[in-house]
Amino acid sequence: QDWEKHYEAAYLDITRSLKDVRGVFVAYNSNIDAIKHVREEEVSKLVDLLGCSAIQEQVVQYPREIKDPVELMARLVISMRDGKAAEVPTYDTDIHEWLTDNLGFDRARMGGQAGIMSNLLANLGVQNVITYVPWLSKEQAEYFVESPNLVHPAVENGQLVLKHPKEIYDKNLKPKVNWILEFSRGTRVCCSGECFTVPRDNRLIISSRPQWLHIDMSKELYESLPYIRKKIDGALLAGYQMIREEYEDGTTYHDYVEKSVNVICRLKECNPRMQIHVEFTSIQNKVIRKAILTEIVKEHATSLGLDTVEVANALNVLGYEELAFAVMSKDERSVIALYEGAVRLLRDLQLQVVNIHSLGHYISLVSPDHPVDVDGHRDALLFASVLAATQASVGHINSIGDTKEGLKVPVYTKGHEDLASLAEYLVRKGVCSLEEFEDGCVNAMGHSLVIVPTKVVDKPAGTVGIGDAISAGAFVALLTKI
Ligand code: 8BR
Incomplete structure (x- = not known):
C-alpha cells in the first residue's frame, strides 16, 4: 500500500471541498x-x-x-x-x-476543546463556525481568532444575531x-x-471550575436553535466533564444532562443527516463519566471521539474492565483491544461512528446507517493526521496553507506495525482476508472498520491541541462528504 499517495489524494480532495461545508456549531468549553x-x-x-x-x-x-x-x-x-x-x-x-x-x-x-477547535476551523477557512461558550467574558472573547467565519450567537430584541465573540461578550462575567x-x-x-x-x-x-460554570444556554437561545440549525451541517460538542454531581442551588447533574440532551435533539430536529460529534475527555468522576456516555452520547450523538486513555476509561464504566486493561498495554494487544473496544462502544452507545486516535494510527468504526462510505471515512482520518502533524511540527495552524507542512511528515513506522497486528488478528478470527484489509478498510460483522497509519513528528514543537486538531479535522472532513 502506498499510504503517502493516499495521503496526498485525500488532502487535495478535502482541502478543495472544505468550502462546501455550510457551517459547524461548536460548544461548550473555552477557557484561557x-x-x-x-x-x-x-x-x-x-x-x-x-x-x-x-x-x-x-x-x-x-x-x-x-x-x-x-x-x-x-x-x-x-x-x-x-x-x-x-x-x-x-x-x-x-x-x-x-x-x-x-x-x-x-x-x-x-484553551478548552471547544475554543481550540473553533479557532482551528475558522483558521482553515470553514464558513459559519458558530462557537458557543456559556461563560463568554470580555477576556475570553479576546482569545478567539479574528475571522469573519467565527461567530457567537446571542438574542437581541428577540432576534438571533451572530457576531464575533468580541462584539457580544457579557461584561458581568469573570x-x-x-x-x-x-x-x-x-x-x-x-x-x-x-x-x-x-x-x-x-x-x-x-x-x-467555579460554581457559576454551567453547561447550559439561555431559554431564548435554546428557542433560536432552529435558525442555527439551518446554517450548519454538524455540531462538535465538548466540555460535558464540567457537569458536577451536585450544585449549591440544589440542582444536580440530572438537570444538566437533560438540558444537554435537549440541545442535541433540537439541533437534529428536521435533519436526519445532521452530524453530532461528542469529543470525550478524561473524567475522574465515574458517575459523571457514565452519565455522559449512557445518557448524553447514547442514542443522541452520531459520533464519539476518544484517545487511548479515554477508550480505557469509557470501557471501564461500561463494564469491560479486562478490555480497558488491554487497551493500555504497550504491545500489539493495544491496537486489537482498541478495535474490540470500539466495537462495544459503537454497539452499546448506538453510535454511527467511533473515532479513536492513538500515537501511530487512527481508527474509525462505522455503522451501516452512516451516510458516508468507508473511503470517505479513510480520507477524513488521513486529513486529520495531516493536521496533527502540522500542529506537532509547526506548533500552530493559522491557515490552510500551514497544513502543507504536515503533509511532508512521513508516516510513522510503528503505525504500519499496528495495522499489521490488527490485520493478523482479523484474519485469524476469520473476519476478513489479508487482501480485504489491504487499504485499511474492512466490512465486518455489521460495521466497517477503517484504520490508517499516521504521520508522527520526530521532535514536536509541542503536543498541545493535537488531539483537538485530529477530532475537528476528521469531523469537518467527513462533513465535506455529506
Ligand atoms: P489527546 O490530546 O487527545 O490525547 O491526543 C493526542 C494525540 O496527539 C495522540 O493520540 C497522537 O495521535 C498525537 N500525537 C502526539 Br501525543 N505526538 C505527536 C507527534 N509528535 N506527531 C503527530 N501526532 C502526535
Whole structure:
C-alpha cells in the first residue's frame, strides 16, 4: 500500500471541498490557559512563603481538589517529585488571584476543546463556525481568532444575531482561567533540608471550575436553535466533564444532562443527516463519566471521539474492565483491544461512528446507517493526521496553507506495525482476508472498520491541541462528504 499517495489524494480532495461545508456549531468549553514555566528560585520562594511543614502535611494528604495555596504547592511538589503530569480542579477563583499575585504567568492562549477547535476551523477557512461558550467574558472573547467565519450567537430584541465573540461578550462575567505550571527535569526542590531533583519535564494543570460554570444556554437561545440549525451541517460538542454531581442551588447533574440532551435533539430536529460529534475527555468522576456516555452520547450523538486513555476509561464504566486493561498495554494487544473496544462502544452507545486516535494510527468504526462510505471515512482520518502533524511540527495552524507542512511528515513506522497486528488478528478470527484489509478498510460483522497509519513528528514543537486538531479535522472532513 502506498499510504503517502493516499495521503496526498485525500488532502487535495478535502482541502478543495472544505468550502462546501455550510457551517459547524461548536460548544461548550473555552477557557484561557495561563502558562508558567516554574523555576527553581520561584518554587523555593513559595515554599518559604507558605512553610515547609504545612506543605509536607498536604503532600501526605494528597489533595484531589485545590482549596488553598498550601494544597496547590503540595500538588506541585508531588508532580515535580514524580515528574508526572496531573490535572487538579479548583472550585473558586481565589487560587487564580493568588497565583497571579505570587507567581504570574509567561503567556496565555486559548484553551478548552471547544475554543481550540473553533479557532482551528475558522483558521482553515470553514464558513459559519458558530462557537458557543456559556461563560463568554470580555477576556475570553479576546482569545478567539479574528475571522469573519467565527461567530457567537446571542438574542437581541428577540432576534438571533451572530457576531464575533468580541462584539457580544457579557461584561458581568469573570474569565475561566486554567493554570499550566510547567517544570523542567533537573530542577532542585528543597523543603526542611530535604531535597529532590525533578526527574522529567512535565506539567501540573489547575483547572478552574467555579460554581457559576454551567453547561447550559439561555431559554431564548435554546428557542433560536432552529435558525442555527439551518446554517450548519454538524455540531462538535465538548466540555460535558464540567457537569458536577451536585450544585449549591440544589440542582444536580440530572438537570444538566437533560438540558444537554435537549440541545442535541433540537439541533437534529428536521435533519436526519445532521452530524453530532461528542469529543470525550478524561473524567475522574465515574458517575459523571457514565452519565455522559449512557445518557448524553447514547442514542443522541452520531459520533464519539476518544484517545487511548479515554477508550480505557469509557470501557471501564461500561463494564469491560479486562478490555480497558488491554487497551493500555504497550504491545500489539493495544491496537486489537482498541478495535474490540470500539466495537462495544459503537454497539452499546448506538453510535454511527467511533473515532479513536492513538500515537501511530487512527481508527474509525462505522455503522451501516452512516451516510458516508468507508473511503470517505479513510480520507477524513488521513486529513486529520495531516493536521496533527502540522500542529506537532509547526506548533500552530493559522491557515490552510500551514497544513502543507504536515503533509511532508512521513508516516510513522510503528503505525504500519499496528495495522499489521490488527490485520493478523482479523484474519485469524476469520473476519476478513489479508487482501480485504489491504487499504485499511474492512466490512465486518455489521460495521466497517477503517484504520490508517499516521504521520508522527520526530521532535514536536509541542503536543498541545493535537488531539483537538485530529477530532475537528476528521469531523469537518467527513462533513465535506455529506
Ligand atoms: P489527546 O490530546 O487527545 O490525547 O491526543 C493526542 C494525540 O496527539 C495522540 O493520540 C497522537 O495521535 C498525537 N500525537 C502526539 Br501525543 N505526538 C505527536 C507527534 N509528535 N506527531 C503527530 N501526532 C502526535
